[in-house]
Amino acid sequence: MENTPIKYTFKDFQSDQEVRWCPGCDDYVILRSIQKALPETGVKKEDVVFISGIGCSSRFPYYMDTYGMHSIHGRAAAIATGTKLANPNLSVWVASGDGDSMAIGGNHFIHVLRRNVDINYVLFNNEIYGLTKGQFSPTSLLGQKTKTSPYGNTQPPFNPGELAIGARARFFARLGGNVPKDMTQVFIEAEKFKGTSLVEILQNCVIFNDGCYTKYTDKAVKDEMQIHLEHGKPMIFGKEKNKGLILKGLKLEVVNIGENGITESDILVHDAKEPDMTLHSMLVRMEYPLATGVIRSVEEPSFGERERELVNRVTDSSRFKTVDDLFFSGETYEVK
Amino acid sequence: MENTPIKYTFKDFQSDQEVRWCPGCDDYVILRSIQKALPETGVKKEDVVFISGIGCSSRFPYYMDTYGMHSIHGRAAAIATGTKLANPNLSVWVASGDGDSMAIGGNHFIHVLRRNVDINYVLFNNEIYGLTKGQFSPTSLLGQKTKTSPYGNTQPPFNPGELAIGARARFFARLGGNVPKDMTQVFIEAEKFKGTSLVEILQNCVIFNDGCYTKYTDKAVKDEMQIHLEHGKPMIFGKEKNKGLILKGLKLEVVNIGENGITESDILVHDAKEPDMTLHSMLVRMEYPLATGVIRSVEEPSFGERERELVNRVTDSSRFKTVDDLFFSGETYEVK
Amino acid sequence: MITDSKSNTTPKANEVVQNVVIRFVGDSGDGMQLTGTQFSDTSAMFGNDIATFPNYPSEIRAPQGSLYGVSGFQVQIGSLDITTPGDSVDLLVAMNPAGLKTNLSALKPGQMLIVDTDSFTKKNLEKAHYDTNPLEDGSLDNYKVIEVAMTTHTKEALKEMGLDNKSVIRSKNMFALGMVYFIYDRSMDHTIEFFQKKFKKKPTIVEANTKVLKAGYFFAETMEIISTTYHVGPATMDKGVYRMINGNTATAWGLLAASQNSGFELFLGSYPITPATDILHELSKHRYFGIKTFQAEDEIAGITSSIGASFAGDLAITTTSGPGLALKGEAIGLAMMIELPLVIVNVQRGGPSTGLPTKTEQSDLLQAMYGRNGESPIIVIAASTPSNSFDFAYEACKLALEHMTPVILLTDGYIANGSAPWKIKKASDMPPITNRLVKEGENHVPYKRDEKSLARNWAIPGTPNLEHRVGGLEKDKTTGNVSQEPLNHQYQTEIRAEKVRRVQDYIPEIKSEFQEEGDLLVVGWGGTYGGLSAAVNQMNIEGYKVGHLHFNYINPLPKNTLEVLKKFKKVIVCELNAGQMVKVLQNNYPEITYSQYNKAQGLPFTTTELIDKFKQVL
Amino acid sequence: MITDSKSNTTPKANEVVQNVVIRFVGDSGDGMQLTGTQFSDTSAMFGNDIATFPNYPSEIRAPQGSLYGVSGFQVQIGSLDITTPGDSVDLLVAMNPAGLKTNLSALKPGQMLIVDTDSFTKKNLEKAHYDTNPLEDGSLDNYKVIEVAMTTHTKEALKEMGLDNKSVIRSKNMFALGMVYFIYDRSMDHTIEFFQKKFKKKPTIVEANTKVLKAGYFFAETMEIISTTYHVGPATMDKGVYRMINGNTATAWGLLAASQNSGFELFLGSYPITPATDILHELSKHRYFGIKTFQAEDEIAGITSSIGASFAGDLAITTTSGPGLALKGEAIGLAMMIELPLVIVNVQRGGPSTGLPTKTEQSDLLQAMYGRNGESPIIVIAASTPSNSFDFAYEACKLALEHMTPVILLTDGYIANGSAPWKIKKASDMPPITNRLVKEGENHVPYKRDEKSLARNWAIPGTPNLEHRVGGLEKDKTTGNVSQEPLNHQYQTEIRAEKVRRVQDYIPEIKSEFQEEGDLLVVGWGGTYGGLSAAVNQMNIEGYKVGHLHFNYINPLPKNTLEVLKKFKKVIVCELNAGQMVKVLQNNYPEITYSQYNKAQGLPFTTTELIDKFKQVL
Ligand SMILES: Cc1ncc(C[n+]2csc(CCOP(=O)(O)OP(=O)(O)O)c2C)c(N)n1
Ligand SMILES: Cc1ncc(C[n+]2csc(CCOP(=O)(O)OP(=O)(O)O)c2C)c(N)n1
Ligand code: SF4
Ligand code: SF4
Ligand SMILES: [Mg+2]
Numbered sequence A, B: 001m002e003n004t005p006i007k008y009t010f011k012d013f014q015s016d017q018e019v020r021w022c023p024g025c026d027d028y029v030i031l032r033s034i035q036k037a038l039p040e041t042g043v044k045k046e047d048v049v050f051i052s053g054i055g056c057s058s059r060f061p062y063y064m065d066t067y068g069m070h071s072i073h074g075r076a077a078a079i080a081t082g083t084k085l086a087n088p089n090l091s092v093w094v095a096s097g098d099g100d101s102m103a104i105g106g107n108h109f110i111h112v113l114r115r116n117v118d119i120n121y122v123l124f125n126n127e128i129y130g131l132t133k134g135q136f137s138p139t140s141l142l143g144q145k146t147k148t149s150p151y152g153n154t155q156p157p158f159n160p161g162e163l164a165i166g167a168r169a170r171f172f173a174r175l176g177g178n179v180p181k182d183m184t185q186v187f188i189e190a191e192k193f194k195g196t197s198l199v200e201i202l203q204n205c206v207i208f209n210d211g212c213y214t215k216y217t218d219k220a221v222k223d224e225m226q227i228h229l230e231h232g233k234p235m236i237f238g239k240e241k242n243k244g245l246i247l248k249g250l251k252l253e254v255v256n257i258g259e260n261g262i263t264e265s266d267i268l269v270h271d272a273k274e275p276d277m278t279l280h281s282m283l284v285r286m287e288y289p290l291a292t293g294v295i296r297s298v299e300e301p302s303f304g305e306r307e308r309e310l311v312n313r314v315t316d317s318s319r320f321k322t323v324d325d326l327f328f329s330g331e332t333y334e335v336k
Numbered sequence C, D: 001m002i003t004d005s006k007s008n009t010t011p012k013a014n015e016v017v018q019n020v021v022i023r024f025v026g027d028s029g030d031g032m033q034l035t036g037t038q039f040s041d042t043s044a045m046f047g048n049d050i051a052t053f054p055n056y057p058s059e060i061r062a063p064q065g066s067l068y069g070v071s072g073f074q075v076q077i078g079s080l081d082i083t084t085p086g087d088s089v090d091l092l093v094a095m096n097p098a099g100l101k102t103n104l105s106a107l108k109p110g111q112m113l114i115v116d117t118d119s120f121t122k123k124n125l126e127k128a129h130y131d132t133n134p135l136e137d138g139s140l141d142n143y144k145v146i147e148v149a150m151t152t153h154t155k156e157a158l159k160e161m162g163l164d165n166k167s168v169i170r171s172k173n174m175f176a177l178g179m180v181y182f183i184y185d186r187s188m189d190h191t192i193e194f195f196q197k198k199f200k201k202k203p204t205i206v207e208a209n210t211k212v213l214k215a216g217y218f219f220a221e222t223m224e225i226i227s228t229t230y231h232v233g234p235a236t237m238d239k240g241v242y243r244m245i246n247g248n249t250a251t252a253w254g255l256l257a258a259s260q261n262s263g264f265e266l267f268l269g270s271y272p273i274t275p276a277t278d279i280l281h282e283l284s285k286h287r288y289f290g291i292k293t294f295q296a297e298d299e300i301a302g303i304t305s306s307i308g309a310s311f312a313g314d315l316a317i318t319t320t321s322g323p324g325l326a327l328k329g330e331a332i333g334l335a336m337m338i339e340l341p342l343v344i345v346n347v348q349r350g351g352p353s354t355g356l357p358t359k360t361e362q363s364d365l366l367q368a369m370y371g372r373n374g375e376s377p378i379i380v381i382a383a384s385t386p387s388n389s390f391d392f393a394y395e396a397c398k399l400a401l402e403h404m405t406p407v408i409l410l411t412d413g414y415i416a417n418g419s420a421p422w423k424i425k426k427a428s429d430m431p432p433i434t435n436r437l438v439k440e441g442e443n444h445v446p447y448k449r450d451e452k453s454l455a456r457n458w459a460i461p462g463t464p465n466l467e468h469r470v471g472g473l474e475k476d477k478t479t480g481n482v483s484q485e486p487l488n489h490q491y492q493t494e495i496r497a498e499k500v501r502r503v504q505d506y507i508p509e510i511k512s513e514f515q516e517e518g519d520l521l522v523v524g525w526g527g528t529y530g531g532l533s534a535a536v537n538q539m540n541i542e543g544y545k546v547g548h549l550h551f552n553y554i555n556p557l558p559k560n561t562l563e564v565l566k567k568f569k570k571v572i573v574c575e576l577n578a579g580q581m582v583k584v585l586q587n588n589y590p591e592i593t594y595s596q597y598n599k600a601q602g603l604p605f606t607t608t609e610l611i612d613k614f615k616q617v618l
């Protein structure tokens, strides 16, 4: 339609519905970060669609003044696939919890990644079922006590990034739930990426799993325990920016820059665009430091692009312009 | 019961039902290999259970003279989980196609692996839907022409091993569909492994996808195109046993032994038991040569073991011996 | 076979008959489906009315010669109105012992049986569980048996072409077809043309097949034992251009027409399942119409992707069969709650569970009505013939778009795979389809309803200033915001039901056929139309006052249903299940007393069994 | 509140009443559920009959003071038979303006309202959408308003303990409870003991709570405005040991008892969903009984893992609510087809789709009956009170094991969360459970059936020489091998239906309550028992000849149902849905004319609305 882009502010993306999460929930941070990211993407408001399943996190669409659907548990990725295929102009977002995505929704989760549908997938990972009041999820820790595991969870968890890469994810980012500025940046990158952009947020649930990420996300330890990766930049972290990662055989190792003759130039440089996923997988699995930021971002035709290529190809060569042409083609006969 | 083990032959595992696969289908090879493997495992016939979904491959249980269930499409892994939890003494097997396992059954597939349920999972991967007569599956190639992709498939495939490892698979083996002896060996190993043993067979469907693996499995090229891995042995292949794999940075490279000063001792030694999955993933993804044999075999408590540990722990400390103890516990009062 | 007095003057006697039923049976590899289709097409082009019934094994390639590997194709052609492929057959062509064994009971006593004697080997007889050779033990004495060494003749015909043995044997079905063409006085031209088109790049194959076809024809002509040929004249059919069509293709094309006429792009989210997959296959071929066919990871993704597409403004469809419909229940409830257009095509098959996947049944009706949580009424309609699957697929789209609701269209394996002549419709022959789209600049209240139909408005993403949210939680009757308010829930529950009830005002009234009033009303729905119609016709010929009332609209039922039911002394509801429609009728019209005739054998009704039952009830 | 003539001699007037309804309302954080439970438990131990109705918001922690964040707990106690928590309330305790706003309409005019004046701040009034302060604007003139600065008093009571402000404020609910204990003449002992047990390791918390409770009690005692206290005497109940129980716990325990009595280990495969999750929670606590509770990845894995466990010889259960039941449909069909014992517990909630997840409804009945493909009849039963959920959970297991079939047990959010006194049963008080196991050395034909019940035999893996295969394809009636044979399918379809029908011979006949014959029969099923019973009781007190017929067995219906229906001039079917049971009855007994009373508001029936309707119908 028009070419002059409208300049939005985050307020343009706030709906008139009262936000109903628990006070202190990280979901508020994610909401605000997305509301701040959208004005920076150049996407028109009417082209934005938020689709969710069921869960605390899945209330998300109600709070965005965009098109939205709060659907049924676990199906957001499949619904979003249909929405995006139907209208490739839309900016389609999925908001989904760890249970919604990886318990009941696990199949759609791996398939949307495999197909590389061009959507933005925000995974609210609080390692618990929030809305149903505290059962373990597929990301809950072994031994974790919850309402359905009063004696400790016996099911080893998925690592979402690892599962995603196993399902061929082309874009994966991870962030703590308390870093609104980083989030805004990553959401802008996710929207720009053509293909499924999966962003995992380590979201604290203050009621049922409070503090599950403190050892990584607490302000006091964050810089020592997280490494925020940026494409093209060396893998350096620490309050003093004095630690870095090097590769030893097939293992990542933390080294102190300046010690044992290690200099900055020995440190690995992050290449998010490397198609081979070996190093990205290693980063995703690394427990110390925890890798955050955009870990993988490898462009490849999206599902929609492949589909449109196909349609263009067959449309040009088709004998049929209208359905009538088809109906009257082939073996017909006339009764007079 | 008795301690003297019965000595079975493969005939003991043949049911009275006529086998109804197409002549020439690799499914016959798999059937016979399992019938030959079982007598070597020491498992009692009455303790063997085969569970399948729906598909050509899922007809499998009918042909085994063991307990069996031909269930509904995609659910074999979940059913098998219940069977094994209910009775840990059983040797539970799943027979399932690529569609059954990774299309409709994708969620149960990743979860059974995550939980490490102690079952043997035989994946009949023919990269097509056989029973429904030729639609593409989640392992069909990009561009593949099938009844539902007459202009070429636009959905990039899963690599089953890669997906499995992303879902935390502890045991993964891969074999061509025409190597009955290797199969028998691998099935014996799979049964011995405590945890989910996933065995992918590259199964040729002579009707709807004939020859899809010829470039790897054809007798004429097999030795050059496959590397059959064995734990503790160097990664050597080739008709002349003159090729090997070495690691260069994060890439696997094929080298000729005897050329450029390369000797056997430079060649990587296969360690299927290494918990870190980095190298196993690389092997799984390698396109030349194709890795076959047991690629990963890492023991870790199975789901059942964790569950039994829990039950033992709480049973010892429990105040309640019968349900009556529970009913009369806590806040009761008497009406006189 | 109803014989007629007229006869003409070829060397053999040529009897004119009004209709004839032929069945081709043989091994899965014997090409029986192709043979049957060729005979049908040729007869259709000649002007006969036709109904076909293909019947294949559930195995992909069952072992050669086995009983369960038999593939069959039955066709009835007529110069009068043909509504079924026929109960019993006038000519059975059996290419092997297994085919004979499993099909002989369908052959009318005294009628013609053609067998390929070459296939009656000891091995094949054993595989067919014959202790003695039926060609020798007198068990076929009641039939006109025509023994032909077809394999030998075929080899003979092709001996100079240097073809491999496999290819030679594979064309013996054309020998049989040639014979049947001669017996039924049909031209070989259409089939020869077919060879030429199909094997354009393989002239030897064209030549070989043509040779064998002709060899069969001429063999029959010269053979002593065939003393009579039969002529089935053209039927009196409406003028127009026709083609043979099966129900699945007709369904696919109805959807195409609706997409073109409504102006909405077609989106099909589906997961393969017998016998519905052919709709997906057919639409996948026509991607140049801008159709999006999406093979999803499972049935749930099939329907939910369609819901997503519908939300974005496509005409969204999902296709499936029984077990798949069960999986879609929760999502149908969502579509109903958010009141989006969506068509769910369910091609019924034998149940329960995996059941009899390649057989027909009508046992998903109550599932279609009630198979989801909560009070969630939606429109349910059913096609009743291969060709009107076109009309009802179109109607399903029209109702979905105009009433903003999911619509379930029920067909079944019998009409989905069976073929009949279809007088081709142009898209412009179909009624126009309107929509409830709200456009940029218009005022949008998500749950504002049309006063008459109660359908809500539809604003699609991409339209500025109409941003809004929908969802599965109960919602306020106007704003659409989440509401837990008790009386609002009561109101919404009622209005959703009323909206579906009001569809009565937009669908045609129903009429009984054959009789407007009388002693017995035969009630059916969906794919049994042909069978019931043939039986009621016969009853009326025999002088009984029997009417036939057939439902295509099930939820809601046509407005005047009760009036029609009341015009008959007795009502019998006939269904291929254990009694489902009768429950719906009882709930709507409890004042009527219903008898029932139910069958669950994976097969359509036969005229004989129906007539027996009707006479018993009268 | 029915007042009584007797009265005793405390300083304040003490009126003896037969029953009283109290509702506590406040913010989600105000501890209303605990307060209500304490009052109920104390009254139960005193000997009252009781029914409770907790009503919490669907948000986890809705913003403080908001209207949708109000949490409520209603309880009726009585010296007579109590079947419902009551329509309208005799005492409303409102801890904040939002609670008052959303609950005032339930308070009977002239009755007592206790409010915490400290919470009526400008901010809270605004959040509750009050324009003026109801304590000041005269809008409460019709009630006995007792204004208490509870927060201030609580702070005062604890001022010397040095607790943080949050902890202090959190205990103000105990101040309210103390007051109510005084007003209703109840001892504080039970609650004080409760503190001691619950906070064993936090003696300050015990002390603080005890102090505040007593402060409330003594405050009420000394307060002028409370001039009358009330005494509700013990109810005449059967002798025995009792406890308060809610429906979900009772269900879980019924399953436990069935496991112990049958000797089969319990397997529960489930996926969390409101309001069914508490059954999974409860059983997860009792793993020492060898129970396997398996939280699956989704509902489909919940039920299919149970099918796998059943195949292996466990007593297998799956629990869910509406949307989950929709997802389980296909698998229920499999269990029916392979004829394995399986119990599916469906705790109904407000539908359709996600609907009103925390509210009650009875709208999954037809889904339970028909929500799967093909003809797949199974047993459907329903519990009707919190405590008989124990009996019907047990019965579901017994029927499943003895008849080798899936059984759906329907309960609902109302009885699942509501509590009532339960006269505790020992496992040995329950009827024995037999089984159809075939043992080593016995002859096993997988589809051999018991002549009387038609239940098939059961051989489980691990038993030598009984190896066999089951599956979802249609199977031969004896060997169980796959069969596509038409008449076999007909036979199997019929026998599967007949098997369920024959369960009639194993279940009790049904009896109408209050009247054996009369003018009106009030028919209900499941969780509405209490409500309907109260209303019919009232009608009979008023002299009407009204009977109450309540179904726990729905498929099949009790054998003598028609006889009972026929004994009344009129029949009205009352359901919390749009009319589902009435359809089942129509289909079974079309000769009866049914009126209906349907409600879909997420709430139970009120006595008043029922009586109005009954009088209108009569
Ligand atoms: C079909 C179905 N099954 C189960 C539920 C119940 N349910 C709602 S949300 C939820 C899980 C919530 O956890 P998660 O997805 O991690 O989201 P969170 O609340 O933690 O943000 C469950 C089990 C449902 N609504 N529908
Ligand atoms: C719920 C359901 N959906 C779909 C089907 C139809 N169906 C049966 S098997 C199959 C796929 C078969 O492919 P695969 O699993 O790869 O097995 P194969 O036949 O190739 O061995 C499908 C789609 C079904 N039976 N049930
Ligand atoms: S329960 Fe947890 S996840 Fe849900 S809103 Fe509250 S804090 Fe957030
Ligand atoms: S269709 Fe393919 S997979 Fe199926 S039996 Fe035949 S050859 Fe095997
Ligand atoms: Mg969560």
Ligand SMILES: [Mg+2]
Residues within 6 Å of the ligand: B055, B097, B098, B099, B124, B125, B126, B127, B128, B129, B130, B137
């Ligand atoms: Mg396959």
